[in-house]
Amino acid sequence: MPDDRPLPRDRKARIAVLDDYMGVAHRMADWSRLEDRAELTFLTDPLPAGGVAEALAPYDAICLLRERTPIPGDVLRALPDLKAIAMTGRRNRTLDDETARDLGITVMTTEGSGNGIYATVELAWGHIIALMRCIPEENVAMHKGAWQTRLGSALYGRTLGLVGLGKLGSRMAGVAQAFGMNVIAWSPNLTTERASEGGAEYADKATLFAEADVISLHLVLGPSTRGIVGAEDLGRMKSDAILVNTSRGPLVDQNALLEALRTRSIRGAGIDVYDREPLPADHPIRDMDNALLTPHLGYATQETFRAFYGDCVDNLDGWLDGAPKRVLEG
Structure with a gap:
C-alpha cells in the first residue's frame, strides 16, 4: 500500500464540501478552524452524472455527506491529486474506501449521528x-x-x-x-x-x-x-x-x-x-x-448535521496538521 499522499506545500489546501443541497453546512460547524490552511468550497448542486471526477479534480480533499454522491473506484483513480476524504458516518456504501486507501488517500469517519x-x-x-x-x-x-x-x-x-x-x-x-x-x-x-x-x-x-x-x-x-x-x-x-x-x-x-x-x-x-x-x-x-x-430527509436534522460536520471539521483540522483523526482502517 502506498504512503498517504502529501499535503500541498506551496498553497492552501483546497477542500470541497459536497451535496450541501440546503446550503446549511457552513453553519453546522466551525469551519473557520480550517481557513488559515485551506480554501473551502460548499457545493450546493448535485455533481453531473459522468462528470464527478472532472468536477472534483481541483480539490485536495472532499467532505462527503453519507450515501449521496457515489465515489467509486474509477472516480478515485481519475483523481491523482485527491489526498483526503472526510466522510460522515462510520461507513459509506457509495464510497470505495478500499480503493481510496490503496491509492494513498486518507479516509476519515465520524462517530455517528449524535441525537439524530x-x-x-x-x-x-x-x-x-x-x-x-x-x-x-x-x-x-x-x-x-x-x-x-x-x-x-x-x-x-x-x-x-x-x-x-x-x-x-x-x-x-x-x-x-x-x-x-x-x-x-x-x-x-x-x-x-x-x-x-x-x-x-x-x-x-x-x-x-x-x-x-x-x-x-x-x-x-x-x-x-x-x-x-x-x-x-x-x-x-x-x-x-x-x-x-x-x-x-x-x-x-x-x-x-x-x-x-x-x-x-x-x-x-x-x-x-x-x-x-x-x-x-x-x-x-x-x-x-x-x-x-420527501427528499431523503431521514437523517437530515440539525442534530445529525451538527454531529457529522463537527467531526468532519475536527478530522480535517487534524489532517491539515499532519495528524488525521478517526482514520478508517482496512
Whole structure:
C-alpha cells in the first residue's frame, strides 16, 4: 500500500464540501478552524452524472455527506491529486474506501449521528400519521377555503408490519405499542425469539403483507435485499393499507410500486428514498396523488448535521496538521 499522499506545500489546501443541497453546512460547524490552511468550497448542486471526477479534480480533499454522491473506484483513480476524504458516518456504501486507501488517500469517519440516530423513525411516523389522517390533502384543501374533505383512519387497534426489526425497527415497534397498535415483523433472518425481543410477533412474509394496515421498511440494502418487496408482495396488501419506505429505495420494485399506486390497489405510500437521488423532476411518482414524498430527509436534522460536520471539521483540522483523526482502517 502506498504512503498517504502529501499535503500541498506551496498553497492552501483546497477542500470541497459536497451535496450541501440546503446550503446549511457552513453553519453546522466551525469551519473557520480550517481557513488559515485551506480554501473551502460548499457545493450546493448535485455533481453531473459522468462528470464527478472532472468536477472534483481541483480539490485536495472532499467532505462527503453519507450515501449521496457515489465515489467509486474509477472516480478515485481519475483523481491523482485527491489526498483526503472526510466522510460522515462510520461507513459509506457509495464510497470505495478500499480503493481510496490503496491509492494513498486518507479516509476519515465520524462517530455517528449524535441525537439524530432515531430521526428516521420519527420521519417514518410522520409519513404514517400524515397518510392515515389525510393531512397533506386536508392542508391543501384548507388553503383553498374548503373544510373537512376526507375521512382518515385511527392507528389504535391497527396492525403495523415491520420489514426489518433491527435497531430502528425495534424503535418503530415501541412507538406502535404506545399508539395501541399490534406489531408483526418479518425479515430474511428473523426468528420468533428475536421478534419477541424486538417488541413484535413474528409473521412470515406473505402473512405480514396480507394482514398489516401499515407496512414500514427497515432493512439494510444489499444483494439479498435489493427488490425484496415486489409485485407479488404489494398485490397481497389490503386495498386500504399503506407502505412506508424511509430505508432505501431499491428495496422495493419501483415499477410494481408505481402500478400499485396508479391502480390504487393500495391506499398510498410514504416514500423518502429512491432508486436515483436526487429524484428526477420528471419521475412518474411525482404525479401520484396517493404518494407522500420527501427528499431523503431521514437523517437530515440539525442534530445529525451538527454531529457529522463537527467531526468532519475536527478530522480535517487534524489532517491539515499532519495528524488525521478517526482514520478508517482496512
